[in-house]
Amino acid sequence: MVWRGRQGWHGRVLAAAVGVTAVAAATSVWSAQAGPVGTPQARAGVSAPSAAPGARSQGRAGVPLSAAIAHASDRGARGVNITIDDGPDPVWTPRMLQVLRDNGVKATFCMVGPQAQAHPDLVKAVVAAGHRLCDHTVSHDTTMDKKSDSYQAQQILDAARMITEASGGVRPLYYRAPGGAFTPYSRRLAASHGMRPLGWNVDSKDFQRPGTNAVVATVQNEISNGPTVLFHDAGGDRSQTVAALREVLPWLRQQGYSFGFPVR
Numbered sequence: 001m002v003w004r005g006r007q008g009w010h011g012r013v014l015a016a017a018v019g020v021t022a023v024a025a026a027t028s029v030w031s032a033q034a035g036p037v038g039t040p041q042a043r044a045g046v047s048a049p050s051a052a053p054g055a056r057s058q059g060r061a062g063v064p065l066s067a068a069i070a071h072a073s074d075r076g077a078r079g080v081n082i083t084i085d086d087g088p089d090p091v092w093t094p095r096m097l098q099v100l101r102d103n104g105v106k107a108t109f110c111m112v113g114p115q116a117q118a119h120p121d122l123v124k125a126v127v128a129a130g131h132r133l134c135d136h137t138v139s140h141d142t143t144m145d146k147k148s149d150s151y152q153a154q155q156i157l158d159a160a161r162m163i164t165e166a167s168g169g170v171r172p173l174y175y176r177a178p179g180g181a182f183t184p185y186s187r188r189l190a191a192s193h194g195m196r197p198l199g200w201n202v203d204s205k206d207f208q209r210p211g212t213n214a215v216v217a218t219v220q221n222e223i224s225n226g227p228t229v230l231f232h233d234a235g236g237d238r239s240q241t242v243a244a245l246r247e248v249l250p251w252l253r254q255q256g257y258s259f260g261f262p263v264r
Contacts, residue, residue, distance in 0.1 A: 054180045054199025054230070067191035069182060069199040070174070073227040075260030080252055081228040082107040082245075082259060083200060085136055085176065088115055088122035089234035095242045096233050097129055103249040105259045110134035110176045110198070113159030115234060120166035127170045132261055134174035135160045135195055142179030144186065152186045160193060174198040174262060196264050201226025206241040215244035220251065228262055 054069065073079025082100070084107055087093045093109075100107055109126050111133060116123045127133065137144070137155040144152055156175060164171045175190035176198045187197045202222045206215045219229060231241050252259075 053201055053203060053225075054176070054228070064188065064191070067184075067187040067197060069187065069197045070262045070264075071199050071201050071226050071228050072263045073260045074263050075227075075258045078257050079227050079260040080223070080257045081262045082231065082249075083110060083134070083176070083198070083228060083262070084108070084231045084233045085110040086112055086115070086140065086232050086234040088119045088126065089238070090119055090122065092233045092238040092242065093119075093122050093126070096231075096238075096245065097125060097131075099242060099245045099249070100131070101129065102246075103253075105249055106130050106132070106261065107259075108132045108134050108174060108198070108261060109233070110136040110174070111159075111163050111172070112136050112140055112234075113138045113162035116159075116166040117162040120168075123163065123166040124168055127167050132174070133163055133167060133170060133172040134176050134198055135163060135172040135190070136176050137178055138162075140178045142181050144177060145181040145183045149185050152183065153189060156186060156189055156195075157193065160195065171195075173264060176200075196262065198228070198262050200228045200230040202229040204229060204231050204241075204244065206238070206244060207232050207235060209237065209240050212240045212243040212247070215240055216247045216251075219244070219248050223252070223255075223257075 054071070073081050082105060084096060087109060088111060096107075106129075109131055111123065113135075123133070135156060136159065138159045139155065141147070141155065144155060160172055160175075172195055174197070175186070175195040177186060180199065182197060190197050202219055202225055204215050205218050223229070231245065232238060233241065249259075
């Protein structure tokens with residue numbers, strides 16, 4: 001299975017078992033929702049129908065309010081959610097865990113199933129440090145919104161199983177579609193299995209490795225867009241991300257922000 005959808009990742013082969021999972025209809029499990037990026041509703045956790053970064057949705061048809069894509073922070077209007085995608089990685093995840101520990105920050109790690117399966121010690125370390133887990137599918141396919149329901153179910157549910165097994169029984173609390181490729185079906189499915197669909201407001205652009213200063217500047221310039229910030233701990237050299245986090249986390253605290261988790 002080829003890892004697709006992000007520059008520099010083409011051709012990376014994952015040893016992932018693929019099986020199609022039958023899925024029951026979704027049920028509502030949450031109430032508080034986030035609105036569009038950059039609005040007071042987004043910072044306060046009030047629902048609104050508009051799309052936002054991290055949500056390449058096909059619309060709201062047939063999607064219950066409980067499956068709305070989360071952006072808001074459980075710490076309120078001055079809360080920030082640090083989210084870290086694509087790992088765990090044996091080189092970079094431990095370094096990011098150390099930076100988070102040094103700054104007293106908890107984050108949400110959106111893990112790819114086979115990566116979690118390959119590094120259960122890192123998944124357990126993330127959980128032991130008080131961070132939260134998020135399902136980021138089996139193969140990081142950013143065209144999932146154009147695939148069949150059965151394919152989406154396999155990608156989401158198999159990854160959730162891999163992450164849960166690797167963690168020693170701790171289930172992911174969120175689901176983030178690769179590249180924001182959510183569908184009404186995938187959102188209902190995730191919600192019905194206890195995983196809040198999770199978007200983002202600020203893409204740090206760290207995946208492109210533009211330089212530490214550029215990553216820091218992006219977060220500083222765009223944090224007013226909303227509280228959920230996207231970083232990566234896998235997919236190549238993430239030294240710029242580690243260095244940027246060392247600068248960004250203290251800066252955010254100096255600006256009066258506190259760190260929390262995405263609303264559930």
